[in-house]
Amino acid sequence: MSTDIEKFKAGSPMASTLRMDRMPHIWCPGCGIGSEVNSFAEAVKRSGIDPKKLVVVSGIGCTGRVAGYVNFDSIHTTHGRAIPVATGVKLANPELTVVVFSGEGDLAGIGGNHLIHAARRNMDLVVICNNNFTYGMTGGQVTPTTPGSAIASTTPYGNYEYPFSLPFLMDASGATYIARWTSLHSRNVTQSIEEALLRKGFSFIEIISPCPTLYLRRNRLGDGVDQLQNYQDNSILKHGCDTRETGIDYQGKIVVGKFVEKNKPSYLEAVDKCCVKLVGDDYQLYGKTIPEREAEEKAEKERIAARRAAMSAETEGQGEAVSAKPRKASTPKAAVKKAPAKVAAAPKKAKKVPAKAQAKSVKKAATKAKPVKKAATKVAAKASAKKATPKTPAKAAKKIVPKATVKTKHVAKAAPKKTRK
Amino acid sequence: MKTKPSGVSEQADVRASERHAGTKTTSAGVSEQAGVRASERYAETKTVAADPRGVDSGPHFMDGDHALAEGALAAGCRFFAGYPITPSTEAAERFAERAPEVGALFIQMEDELASIAALIGAAWAGQKCMTVTCGPGFSLMVENIGLACMTETPMVIANVQRGGPSTGLPTLTAQQDMMQARYGPHGDNAIIALSPDSPQECFDLTVEAFNLSEFYRVPVIILTDETVGHMHEKVVIPPADQIKVVPRNNYSGPKDSCRPYKFDSQGGHPMVRAGDGYNFHITGLTHNEKGYPVMTAEQNKIVVTHLMEKINGNADEIIRLDEDQIDGAEVVVVSYGITSRIAVKAIQDARKEGIKVGSLRMITIWPFCEKRIREISAKVKAIVVPEINYGQMVLEVERNAAGRCKVVSVNHCGGAVHDPQVILDAIRKASQ
Numbered sequence: 001m002s003t004d005i006e007k008f009k010a011g012s013p014m015a016s017t018l019r020m021d022r023m024p025h026i027w028c029p030g031c032g033i034g035s036e037v038n039s040f041a042e043a044v045k046r047s048g049i050d051p052k053k054l055v056v057v058s059g060i061g062c063t064g065r066v067a068g069y070v071n072f073d074s075i076h077t078t079h080g081r082a083i084p085v086a087t088g089v090k091l092a093n094p095e096l097t098v099v100v101f102s103g104e105g106d107l108a109g110i111g112g113n114h115l116i117h118a119a120r121r122n123m124d125l126v127v128i129c130n131n132n133f134t135y136g137m138t139g140g141q142v143t144p145t146t147p148g149s150a151i152a153s154t155t156p157y158g159n160y161e162y163p164f165s166l167p168f169l170m171d172a173s174g175a176t177y178i179a180r181w182t183s184l185h186s187r188n189v190t191q192s193i194e195e196a197l198l199r200k201g202f203s204f205i206e207i208i209s210p211c212p213t214l215y216l217r218r219n220r221l222g223d224g225v226d227q228l229q230n231y232q233d234n235s236i237l238k239h240g241c242d243t244r245e246t247g248i249d250y251q252g253k254i255v256v257g258k259f260v261e262k263n264k265p266s267y268l269e270a271v272d273k274c275c276v277k278l279v280g281d282d283y284q285l286y287g288k289t290i291p292e293r294e295a296e297e298k299a300e301k302e303r304i305a306a307r308r309a310a311m312s313a314e315t316e317g318q319g320e321a322v323s324a325k326p327r328k329a330s331t332p333k334a335a336v337k338k339a340p341a342k343v344a345a346a347p348k349k350a351k352k353v354p355a356k357a358q359a360k361s362v363k364k365a366a367t368k369a370k371p372v373k374k375a376a377t378k379v380a381a382k383a384s385a386k387k388a389t390p391k392t393p394a395k396a397a398k399k400i401v402p403k404a405t406v407k408t409k410h411v412a413k414a415a416p417k418k419t420r421k
Numbered sequence: 422m423k424t425k426p427s428g429v430s431e432q433a434d435v436r437a438s439e440r441h442a443g444t445k446t447t448s449a450g451v452s453e454q455a456g457v458r459a460s461e462r463y464a465e466t467k468t469v470a471a472d473p474r475g476v477d478s479g480p481h482f483m484d485g486d487h488a489l490a491e492g493a494l495a496a497g498c499r500f501f502a503g504y505p506i507t508p509s510t511e512a513a514e515r516f517a518e519r520a521p522e523v524g525a526l527f528i529q530m531e532d533e534l535a536s537i538a539a540l541i542g543a544a545w546a547g548q549k550c551m552t553v554t555c556g557p558g559f560s561l562m563v564e565n566i567g568l569a570c571m572t573e574t575p576m577v578i579a580n581v582q583r584g585g586p587s588t589g590l591p592t593l594t595a596q597q598d599m600m601q602a603r604y605g606p607h608g609d610n611a612i613i614a615l616s617p618d619s620p621q622e623c624f625d626l627t628v629e630a631f632n633l634s635e636f637y638r639v640p641v642i643i644l645t646d647e648t649v650g651h652m653h654e655k656v657v658i659p660p661a662d663q664i665k666v667v668p669r670n671n672y673s674g675p676k677d678s679c680r681p682y683k684f685d686s687q688g689g690h691p692m693v694r695a696g697d698g699y700n701f702h703i704t705g706l707t708h709n710e711k712g713y714p715v716m717t718a719e720q721n722k723i724v725v726t727h728l729m730e731k732i733n734g735n736a737d738e739i740i741r742l743d744e745d746q747i748d749g750a751e752v753v754v755v756s757y758g759i760t761s762r763i764a765v766k767a768i769q770d771a772r773k774e775g776i777k778v779g780s781l782r783m784i785t786i787w788p789f790c791e792k793r794i795r796e797i798s799a800k801v802k803a804i805v806v807p808e809i810n811y812g813q814m815v816l817e818v819e820r821n822a823a824g825r826c827k828v829v830s831v832n833h834c835g836g837a838v839h840d841p842q843v844i845l846d847a848i849r850k851a852s853q
Contacts, residue, residue, distance in 0.1 A: 019702070022713060052698040057542070068702060068714065073695040075545065076704035076714075077538065078568050084502075084535035088542025088550070089695055091526055092500050096546060096696050114538075117531040275521040284524035286499055286548070 017041035017051070019071045026065055030216075030224025032183030032209025033063055033130055037070065039186050040101065040128065043193035044072075048307035050300070055098045057086040059106035062136040062211075066101040080111030083118045083125065090124050094268050094285070095296070097197060098124070104131040104206075105143040108164055112144065119173035119202050121267045126196040126203045129166060132211040140214030147250040151218045163248070167259050170204045171243035177203035178260040180246065182231040183210065185256060192258065198304070201266040208254055221251070463636050463738045466689060471495050471628075471664035475523050481656045485623040485649040486511035486553070488656050489579050490519065492627025493551045495658065497666050498577070499525040500548040502539035504532055504558060507591045508647040509581035512553040533558040537565040540576045544569075545703065547694040549631055549669060553579040555647075556598055557588065559605070566640050567606030570728060572703045573638040573682060575669075575692070577630045580642060581650040584835025594647035595835030596758055596809040600816075602642045603787045609725050611732035613739060614642040614787040616758040620654045626784070632667040633739065637688035637731055644786055646809070648759040648838060672699065680710040684723050686730035736788040743782035750779030751802045752851045755794070755818055757783040759838055760807050767807075767844035776852045789817045798822035803851035807831035807844045827851060 009020040018041065027033050044051060051072055058067035060079035067074035077085045082100045090098040100107070107115050107129050118125055134152060135141040142152035142159050145166060149158040167178050177199060179192040189207055196203035210216055210227035221227060230251060239257040246255045265273065272290055275283045283290060475494035483491070489512040493501065501520070503513035517527040530536045536552045543550040554562060559580050569576055582598050584590030602614045613633050617626045623645060630641040672679055672691040679699045683690045693701040706714040707721045732739065743761075745768075747753055752771075756764045761782040771778045781797065783790060794817075798804060803826055806815040815830040822828050831847045833839050 019700075052700075053696050055546070055695045068704060071700050073545075073700055074702045075542065076702070076706065077541070078564055078705055081534060081538040081565060081568075084530060084538035085542040087528070087530075087535070088500070088502065088539030088544075089546040090542075091528060091539070092543035092546035092548040092550070093696055113531050114535055117535070271526065279521050283521060285526060287524055 014038065014041055017044060017071055018069055022069055025069055027062060028211075028213045030210060030212035030227075031062070031136075032132065032207065032211075032224070033066065035183050035186055036128070036130055036189060036207050036209065037066055037101075039189040040066075040099075040193055041070070043190045043197060046190070046308070046311060047194045047197040048304040048311060049097055049197055050303070053096050053300075055086070055089050055096050057082045057089065057098065057100050059100075059102040059111060060137070061103040061106050062132075063101065063103035063130040064106055064137070070101075080106055080109070080114065082106065083111060083114035083123075083127065086125050087114075087118060087123055091268070094124070094293070095300075097126070099126045099128065099197070101128045102130070103136070104129055104133075104145045104166065105135045105141075108144045108166060108169070116169065116173040119170050119175040119204065122174060122176055122201040122264055122270075123267045124200055124202070126193065127205070128193065129204065129206045130209050131166065131206050132209045132215060134211045134215040136211050136214055140211070140218055145248070147248055147252070149250050150215070152215070153218070165243070165247040166204070166206045167246045168243040171260055174202070174264075175204045175260065176201040176262050176264050176266075177258075178206075178243065179204075179258040180206040180208070180254075181256050182208040182228075182235055182254060184228045184231040184235070188256070195258075195261075200269065201264065208248070208256075463633070463688060463735065466636050466667055468632070468665040469668050470662040471666045472497055473661035475499075475525070476658060476661040476664060477519075478658050478660045481658060482653055483620060483656050484511060484651050484653045485617070485620040485645055486581060486651065487515045488620040488623035489553060489581075489627050489643065489645070489650075490515035491656070491658060492624040493577065493631070494519060494523055494525065495624070495661075495664050495666075496549065496577075496628045496631035497668070498549045498551045498631060499523070500540070500543040500550040501525065501527045501552065502530050502536040502543070502550070503527070503552050504530055504536050504554070506533075506555050506558045508583055508650050509553040509555045509558075509579065511650070512579060512581070516551075533561040534565065537562040537569070537576075537578070540578075541565060541569055541572065541574050544574045544576055545572075545692070545695050545701075547669065547671065547696075549575070549635070551577040551579070551627075551631075553581060555581050555583045556585045556595075556601075559598060559601065563601070563605035564607075566612070567608060567610060568705045569640045570606060570610035570612065571608075571705050571724075573690075573728075574640070575631075575634040575638050576640050577627065577634055578640055578642050579627070580644055582644065582646040590836050592647065593836040594759065594809060594838060596644070596646055596760065597811075597813070597835055599644060599786060599808070599810065599813040602644055609729060611729050612640050612642055612787060613637065613732060613785070614644050615741075615784060616644045616786050617649060617784075618758055618761050618782065619649060620652060620656045622784075623649065624656050624658060628664060628666070629741075632665070635667040635669060637735070637739075638690060638692065639688075639732060642787075644758065646759050669694075671697065673697075676700075681712045682708070682710045682727075684710060684727035686727050686734050688731055688735065733788050736790075737792070739785060739788060740790050740793075741784040742790055742793060743780075743784055745780040745782075746777075747779035747781060747797060749777060750800075751777045752805060752848050753779040753781055753797055753801050753803075754805045754807065754844070754848065755781045755783065755814075756807055757786060757814065760809060763839045763841055764807055764844050766841035767848060770841070770845050771848045771852075774849070776848060778848055778852075783814075786814070789814075789821070791817075791821045794818055794821035795823070795825075798825040798828075801826050803827035803829055805829045805831060805844065805847050805851050807833070807839055807847070809833050809835055809838065 054072045056067050056070050056072050056074040058064040059082035067076045082102045086098045086100045131145050133146045141154040144164045146159045167180050170178050181188045192205050210224045212224045235254050235256045237257050238255050241255050241259050243259050501516040520527040540550045582595050584593050584595040585597050615626045617623045634641040670691045671694045681693045681701050693699050702712040707716050709715045754764050768778045768780050806818050812830040812832040819828045829847050829851045
């Protein structure tokens with residue numbers, strides 16, 4: 001048995017990017033972080049950047065454990081301090097690509113000050129924020145992004161605080177790349193991370209993600225797949241959307257897309273500009289003049305381009321092989337069919353994202369999450385969910401609270417189980 | 422140690438001897454290695470001449486804060502993250518001003534939490550790094566000083582002490598953070614702390630602090646104070662080739678045997694640098710030598726023992742004391758930082774009166790000079806400890822004197838240095 005596991009580990013397509021000696025990981029079934037890490041690893045591969053020059057920094061929490069599983073130089077820091085540690089890494093060696101991978105409680109709660117200041121400085125960092133509306137590691141407390149009326153262990157009668165809209169916060173703070181997806185949009189996540197890895201300045205990617213163990217359970221929202229269904233039903237693709245309109249209500253619409261992408265000198269470019277004015281062409285940082293560093297950067301860019309070219313040639317070959325394989329699971333077809341329609345219904349700006357990719361990602365995510373699930377159950381689950389209390393909108397939930405909570409608890413818990421049979 | 426007047430002292434001795442016995446056993450395996458690797462010992466570690474770019478050689482008239490920044494640049498520090506706070510700000514300003522010409526980088530972070538965190542990142546990305554602060558800022562830093570201890574990250578933190586608690590006396594002197602420096606972070610950990618008494622020593626000890634920090638891979642704290650920080654004096658910066666610097670020791674061996682840590686209660690282990698292709702992992706969780714989390718009581722014992730013993734077990738090598746006329750003395754004044762300069766006047770006056778007074782100035786505060794205090798306490802009538810706080814280091818002196826002699830605290834709240842007369846009175850009283 002153990003040898004089988006070792007074999008499985010060695011043969012995993014992620015073996016080069018994940019620390020297989022640390023598997024299995026701690027994340028719950030149905031959690032979105034795993035698929036995000038897969039997207040991240042895929043993005044690193046596709047980007048063509050030198051994995052030796054990549055550093056991943058995480059804070060504390062479920063998402064904070066990412067640094068411990070990725071097979072790059074990785075630092076697991078204290079709660080909230082991933083961004084300043086990453087800032088130190090980047091500034092101490094500008095050749096490195098530095099990614100912060102953490103949760104919304106870590107980044108926008110305890111570490112909120114660092115988040116806005118790194119964005120303000122246009123610090124050369126890629127920040128990937130897993131937003132699951134809850135502090136998972138500590139047992140499901142309210143976070144700065146928990147939608148109004150949602151139940152958390154520290155808001156047992158519903159959340160009455162106003163949540164942050166992270167894209168809006170980041171936009172106002174000066175971030176030069178802002179995207180939001182849900183963990184359903186694996187391919188878009190991959191693409192956004194890939195873009196961010198290849199650009200300078202501060203990039204912020206928010207990924208809305210299910211926490212089945214705490215957030216979904218407490219709010220009677222079913223399991224991870226139910227929530228993916230919700231993402232599919234309620235995501236509105238809107239590239240370039242005014243970030244003031246990206247707020248998320250309880251189980252409401254989720255605007256996704258690439259909202260901001262602009263050029264502005266990054267922190268290190270600004271340092272260079274200032275210091276050259278002062279010292280002249282002799283200016284060196286850590287013993288290297290600007291022309292020297294530029295030459296290195298150019299050479300690295302060329303290597304990246306070459307790697308990307310080699311990669312795309314390889315994947316083209318593989319792509320044919322994959323498509324030749326008959327798809328085993330035809331079950332989630334109903335769900336898949338719906339997806340393109342959704343995309344079409346979205347505003348015109350949505351054109352950029354290929355509908356096929358969207359559909360594929362839906363399919364992939366659905367099959368990946370629970371391959372056993374039959375389409376019939378899914379439809380049933382959906383139908384029942386619409387009627388049953390768990391999916392009733394926030395307002396209804398509000399009214400019930402607090403008296404009915406105890407009563408609904410059992411009913412709600414039983415509901416999804418029923419549909420499973 | 423002739424007599425043991427109290428049960429306490431016996432206990433203290435037992436504890437100390439246990440620890441030393443423990444060190445012997447842990448270093449038993451290492452001692453063989455030590456023969457092979459002479460650089461295991463700090464005194465024999467490889468040093469290089471300072472990079473002349475960072476050394477502003479010659480005589481200067483500067484304050485202690487500026488001397489801290491110059492010391493850092495001379496020691497090869499090329500990354501400084503700071504946040505303004507009186508009375509330490511001038512050190513950050515000096516570094517910011519000098520950074521472009523030296524090829525270093527200064528960043529003013531959004532707060533002290535960020536400053537110290539940035540140092541951890543910068544250290545693992547290969548730079549020697551420093552920050553300065555004082556009480557309130559130091560309080561914000563302590564959590565990540567704990568992370569730096571746990572991840573064995575070299576860095577230098579200068580605490581230019583001002584009166585507290587809380588906002589206290591922002592512009593006035595104190596020595597009230599002595600215990601915080603040692604016991605600030607939660608959990609058991611050990612740091613090194615040095616205390617300069619002049620701008621010249623601010624320069625010298627900053628270089629020393631970097632060297633200790635690089636060798637033992639531990640945060641080194643410079644516990645100076647507002648008076649020394651703002652005092653202008655002559656500071657002579659030697660030529661670069663006369664400044665000995667411990668260079669960053671980066672691992673360069675095969676990937677398979679790469680370990681960010683070695684738990685053998687010794688210093689001298691290499692760092693792993695980000696970007697060198699070793700894919701290291703570090704965490705604040707209890708970890709194994711590979712850096713991976715291992716959250717068990719057994720592993721915690723291994724890690725904590727290593728963190729404590731690499732400092733305490735090597736205390737003899739780390740500690741620097743400045744002694745004067747201790748042999749034959751009836752009374753010894755134990756002091757540090759600016760207070761030791763005030764005490765000089767009291768000591769001189771007492772000697773004129775015929776009292777045999779010795780002086781022990783602690784240059785190294787932590788680890789504490791336990792052994793020396795035990796020796797002295799067996800020979801003198803009394804130890805007098807003046808300090809600008811309500812009595813902090815005196816507790817360590819009392820603990821180690823363990824009833825062998827009188828220990829007199831000349832405590833003094835923050836805001837000003839002692840009146841030498843007060844110390845003189847204490848010496849007179851103690852000698853009777």
